[in-house]
Amino acid sequence: MTEPDALPRHPLRFANFRAYLVGRLAAVLAQYGMMIVLGWQAYNIARETMTTAGASAQLGLIGLAQFLPLFFLTPVTGWVADHYDRRIITRVTLTLLTAASALLAFATYEGWVSLPLIFGMAVIVGTARAFNGPAYGGGVGMISVCDYTIGADDARFGLTEVKLGLLPANISPYVVARIGKVHSRETMLSGALFDSTRAERIGLLTEVAAAGELDAAIERVVHNHLQAAPGAVADTKALIAYVAAHDLETNMIYTADRLADAWETEEGIEGINSFLDKSTPSWRVK
Numbered sequence: 001m002t003e004p005d006a007l008p009r010h011p012l013r014f015a016n017f018r019a020y021l022v023g024r025l026a027a028v029l030a031q032y033g034m035m036i037v038l039g040w041q042a043y044n045i046a047r048e049t050m051t052t053a054g055a056s057a058q059l060g061l062i063g064l065a066q067f068l069p070l071f072f073l074t075p076v077t078g079w080v081a082d083h084y085d086r087r088i089i090t091r092v093t094l095t096l097l098t099a100a101s102a103l104l105a106f107a108t109y110e111g112w113v114s115l116p117l118i119f120g121m122a123v124i125v126g127t128a129r130a131f132n133g134p135a136y137g138g139g140v141g142m143i144s145v146c147d148y149t150i151g152a153d154d155a156r157f158g159l160t161e162v163k164l165g166l167l168p169a170n171i172s173p174y175v176v177a178r179i180g181k182v183h184s185r186e187t188m189l190s191g192a193l194f195d196s197t198r199a200e201r202i203g204l205l206t207e208v209a210a211a212g213e214l215d216a217a218i219e220r221v222v223h224n225h226l227q228a229a230p231g232a233v234a235d236t237k238a239l240i241a242y243v244a245a246h247d248l249e250t251n252m253i254y255t256a257d258r259l260a261d262a263w264e265t266e267e268g269i270e271g272i273n274s275f276l277d278k279s280t281p282s283w284r285v286k
Contacts, residue, residue: 141171
């Protein structure tokens with residue numbers, strides 16, 4: 001049997017991870033390089049017929065053309081990444097970016113590159129980036145650091161790194177802290193997808209709502225949280241983190257001190273006075 005110390009621990013010892021890292025780095029560099037090239041070419045072409053101010057305006061518009069797809073498609077791309085194979089999404093977006101780069105290079109070589117073409121390329125780059133980011137991203141890791149999470153009943157979750165020969169290394173401290181060692185083994189070691197019901201059962205989700213009622217559920221939760229004093233909420237989050245990391249005796253002293261401090265804060269004084277006067281404190285949202 002292989003000794004534990006002999007096992008490769010560093011992610012770079014895994015060939016698949018090295019390949020992923022190199023591919024990801026190359027994709028990021030290529031995307032940002034494409035953004036710079038688009039701006040540079042737009043400015044140079046615009047300067048042939050426009051003033052410096054006009055060419056600078058075109059440069060700004062190129063940036064806007066890349067940003068708008070990100071802005072408008074972000075609510076959609078996350079849903080797409082959760083419901084479709086992320087590997088396919090990544091391949092499609094990278095193929096699209098490669099094709100756009102090849103077309104721009106060919107147009108530049110042949111001498112028929114123009115502002116409309118560059119603006120079209122900018123929109124394609126922005127659209128591809130909008131879908132590419134969530135496909136690469138780790139939604140479970142983000143969920144694990146949220147205070148309150150709501151999932152649609154048709155959502156699917158997974159820690160699928162092991163299927164690629166990789167490890168859920170970077171997010172594991174947050175995921176394990178959220179769902180515990182038992183459920184972490186249950187979800188990480190197989191890489192299998194699981195539904196919202198199971199996500200709620202293991203503590204990843206706080207609650208599950210029907211897909212058509214998700215917005216209403218979010219509004220309800222946000223409204224409830226807006227009734228609380230923001231300073232008290234921040235202090236309570238710190239309190240929970242401290243109590244979870246210390247023993248009972250230490251916590252008894254710490255919590256008594258924090259409660260005494262809270263009575264003397266502006267929020268504490270206002271909250272107690274509002275309770276006694278049957279009035280509404282300033283932070284409460286109707």
